[in-house]
Amino acid sequence: MSNKAAAKGDILLEMKDVVIDGFADERWNEIIKGVSLTLRRGEVLGLIGESGAGKSTLGLGAMGFARPGCRLTSGEIIFDGIELRTMPERKKRKLWGTRIAYVAQSAAAAFNPAHRLLDQTIEASLRKGLVSEKEAKLDAVALYRAMQLPDPEHIGFRFPHQVSGGQLQRAMTAMAMASRPDLIIFDEPTTALDVTTQVNVLASMRDAVEQFNTAAIYITHDLAVVAQMADRIKVLRYGEEMEEAETREMLKSPKHPYTKSLWSVRSIHKEPKTSDDYILEIQGVDAAYGKDVKVLHDVSISIPRGKTVAIVGESGSGKSTAARVVTGLLPPVKGQVVFNGTPLSPELKHRSKDQLQRIQMIYQMADTAMNPRHTVKEIIGRPLEFYLGLKGARQEQKVIELLHKIELDEGFLDRLPGELSGGQKQRICIARALAAEPELIICDEVTSALDQIVQEGILKLLLKLQEDLGVSYIFITHDIATVQAISDEIVVMYQGKVVEQGLKTQIMTPPYPEYTQLLLSSVPEMDPDWLTNLLKERAEKKAG
Amino acid sequence: MHPIVKTVIQRLMLGVFTLFLVSLIIFSAIQFLPGDFGEAVLGQSATEDTVAAFRKELGLDQPAYKRYFNWVGGVVQGDFGSSFSGRASSGVDRSRKVVDLIAPRLENTLFLASMTALIAVPLALFLGITTALYRNSIYDRVVNAVTLTTIATPEFFVAYILILFLASLNQWLPSLANIDASMSLGEKIYKSALPSLTLTLVIVAHMMRMTRAAIINLLASPYIEMARLKGLSSRQVILRHALPNAWAPIATVIAFNLAYLVVGVVIVEVVFVYPGVGQLMVDAVRTRDIPVVQASALFFAGTYIMLNLIADIIGIITNPRILHPR
Known part of the structure; x- marks a missing residue:
């Protein structure tokens, strides 16, 4: 390692005016429109942008790799003095997996389900004849230990489906590290993880990169995450560079207005209010899938009329299951759901049309x-006809009215979903829900799949509709920023139980119950020192 | 108990149940055959008394459910009854046991099927994997075109073309495949070469195309991209990373084609005068030899169920999610 450390600061990768095309609609379209970047040894560059910005395409391009249907059209990709763009794939393969490695977004999908973790971890080094099998295995165990995987001696003998998502992501970083590459491309490596898991994975990835003095390109859409990892950040949009700056500089004074918009959801603020008039009460509900898998334990949640209750928790906490019980899709084993003072029938088919409509x-x-x-x-006319019996011209008029409510116009009437953007699609879904003139709308992660700016628009729309129509929301999400923006009350769920319910201001102020503390402190902040400080704090607490 | 053992036992029991249902269907279907054996053998001129006596001797005068239970009861003990032919209402009973009738034919059918399978399955796998590896190349297109042609041509036509070129114009192979038990293995193989070749041409296309499709289907998976980004060659990517996940669909289509080799080859048997079960069954239907028809049909159904069971088991044991539960 010593010679590497000495060489820190040399230019490892240089991309000049790189253009990458993708084939769509019978012709080649530019996905990356002439982007340049420089990466020095041991340095981490953050690539940030929204979906469709071309981040992954550029990241793979840095390896000299183009996905099927893409081509590296022009420009220079020089890795340690070697021009990759025009190099035949046969030669590039000698670099891939040895000197340049890749960590994919979903480790669950990127590990081959048919082979054990260990075999996949050492595969590249072994095939390239870098080490003997025995050495490779010993080294893999050491890397598993460095990545803080449980039982590093034996975890390698497991199949991918036998370990958790966070563990897989760490194993994948270990796999990338196995050949001690000069450069690693991290492609949204923590996006699929819960925040509580994300913290540990980020920490072990950062340690590994530092320990081996590896240069890295870190691709993400989350500015707060990249702030913990990167020395410099480059912002991409529609395949073009918006700006590039040192991480601290970028966070302190972003120059481009687009960069500022990247944390727009965090700018919405709402004064929390509550009410004693409950529209819906979930009372002591136990629920289970099949006979054995019990997912809700004595869950009680109350929804005040005309207010928003956010249910937060990580995957598997039971928040979506609670919604299924309310809608009647999953009859509870025990307990009941009371709506407007009357208990709802546990099963969907026994509920009245009026109850369904509400x-x-x-x-x-x-x-x-x-x-x-x-x-x-x-799409919007269907509930109008089903619940309100509106047909023909009156129905169309009502549809147009609803379109105006969601800030679209009659030009959308004859469009198909495929012709709409992600945000517009979600707006149509909101209009469809509104068409039934409901009193309560359950929003299940409605903004999770959307980009920041679009999220902001949808959240503002939902808030406005609540003011105008007095509708109540149950807002299911894992994103604390969204919760901050929209909720009056918060319910924290963990492992099928309610940890606490209360006014937003009350939940968000200490003292916290242990799990809420863990959850809230795990949400990345726009501060490059956040992760370091958090880990220090947690270590001290453990020691003390 | 390991979940696989449990699953296999479940499937086996399901297979036995299916076989029982099939026996019901076979039995009822035969009731609908026009005419009966008595008339078929004794001819139009026979008096009603003679026919009735003959029917009584064969047990055909009993109600259907009784005959069904007699038959199934026998089958369970390995007794498939006696053939109707060779009997006469008077004099000695020269009829033969169904088992004695079918067994040698069965041996021939299985011989032809195994011989074909030994050539066709490895060939199809090889072609499927290589065409997936060099997809859209000239090699891929030629192999696809050729196999499509053979699958689109009726098998009797393929058979006659092969006879024309390999047996008639050039006397390389015999056009008659009338093998019998006294022949040596080498002689049997030589005699069966043409029917085996015909069947190979007919079934390779299907298996090869499904193998190719099953592999290509997986090539868009993230783990395949990952394997490429680890610097593995195309061959390593396909053999190590795609193929192990493609066995289930491949096994299913192979089972389907092997079953066809046993139960669907009657046309090829006729063309080459090959003494297999298919011909025996067709003859038995013509002469209303009910015990033989029933036994052959049951054997065909059993083959089909068993091969599919094996394919299912291969699908299960190649799936690590089931083999190695959490």
């Missing part, structure tokens, strides 16, 4: 929640 739902994936062959008019 509770509506909006889903995370607007894409899959709409029939792709129905026009906007049909």
Whole structure:
């Protein structure tokens, strides 16, 4: 390692005016429109941007790799003096997995389900004949230990489906490190993880990069995450560079207005209010999938009329299951749901049409929640006809009215879902829910799949609708920034139990119950020292 | 108990149940055959008394459910009854046991099927994997075009073309495949070469195309991209990373084609005068030899169920999620 450390500061990767094309609609379109970047040994560059910005394409381009349907059209990609763009793949393969490694977004999908972790970890080094099998295995165990994986001696003998998502992501970093590469491309490595897991994965990745003096390109859409990892940050949009700066500089004074918009959701503020008039009460509910898998334990949640209750928790905490119980999709084993003072029948099919009408739902994936062959008019018109009996001209008039409410216009009437943007699709789903004139809308992660700016628009729209129509929301999310923006009350759930429920201001002020503390402190902040300080704090607490 | 053992036992029991249902269907289907054996053998001129006596001797005068239970009861003990042919209402009973009738034919059918499978399955796998590896190359296109042609041509036509070129114009192989038990293995193989070749051409296309599709289907998976980014060659990517996840669909299509080799080869048997079970069954249907028809049909159904069971088990044991539960 010593010669590497001595060489720190030399230019390792240089990309000049790189253009990458993708084939779509029968022609080649520019995805990356002439981007340049420089990376020195041991340095971490953050690539940030929203979906469609071309971050992954550029990151893979840095390896000289183009996905099927893409091509490296022009420019120079020089890795340690070697021009990669025009190099035949046969030769580039000698570098991949040895000197340049890749860490994919979803480790669960990027590990081959048919092979054990250990075999996959050492595969590249072994095939390239860098080390003997025995050495490779010993080294893999050492790397697992460095990545703080539990039982590093034996975890390698497990199959990918036998370990958790956070562990897989760490194993994948260990796999990338196995050949001690000069450069690692991290492609959204923590996006699929819960915040509480993310902290530890970020910490072990950062340690590994520092320990081996590896240069890295860290791709993400989350500015707060990249702030912990990167020395410099480059902002991309539509395949073009917006700006690049040292991390602290960028956070302190972003120059480009687009960069500022990247943390726009954090700018919404709402004064929390509550009420004693409850529209919905979940009372002592136990729920289970099948006979054995019990997912809710004695859950009680009250929703004040005309207010927003955010249910937060990590995956597996039971927050979506609670919504399924409310809607009647999953009859509870014990307990009941009281709506407007009357207990609801546990099963959907025994509920009255009026009860069905009063509770509506909006889903995370607007894409899959709409029939792709129905026009906007049909999608919104359907509940109008079903619940209110509106047909023909009166129905169309009402649809237009609803479109205005969601800040769209009659030009959208005959469009198909495929012709809408992500944000517009979610707006149509909101209009469809509103069409039934509900009193309560359950929003299940409705902004998770959207970019920051679009999220802001949707959240503002939901707040405005609440003011105008007095509708109540149950807002299910794992994103604390969203919770801060929209909620009156917060319910924290963990492992199928309610940790606490209360006014936003009250939940967000110490003292916290232990889990709430862990959850809140794990949310990355726009401070490059946040992770370091947090880890120090946690270590001290443990020691003390 | 290991979950796999449990699953296999469950599937086996399901297979036995299916076989029972099939026996019901076979039995009822035969009731709908027009005419009966008595008339078929004794001819139009026979008096009603003679026919009735003959029917009584064969047990055909009993109600259907009784005959069904007699038959199934026998089958469970390994007794498939006696053939109707060779019997006469008077004189000696020269009829043969169904088992004695079918066994040698069965041996021939299985011989032809195994011989074909030994050539066709490895060939199809090889072609499927290599065309997936060099997809869209000239090699891929030629192999696809050729196999598509053979699958689109009726098998009797393929058979006659092969006879024309390999047996008639050039006398390399015999056009008659009338093997019998007295022949040596080498002679049997030589005699069966043409029917085996015909069947190979017919089934390779399907298996090869499914193998190719199953592998290509996986090539868009993130773990395949990961394997490429680890610097593995195309061959390593396909053999190590795609193929192990493609066994289940491949096994299913192989089972389907092997079953066809046993139960669907009657046309090829006729063309090459090959003494297999298919011909025996067709003859038995013509002469209303009910015990033989029933036994052959049951054997076909059993083959089908067993091969599919094996394919299922391969699908299960190649899936680490089931083999190594959390």
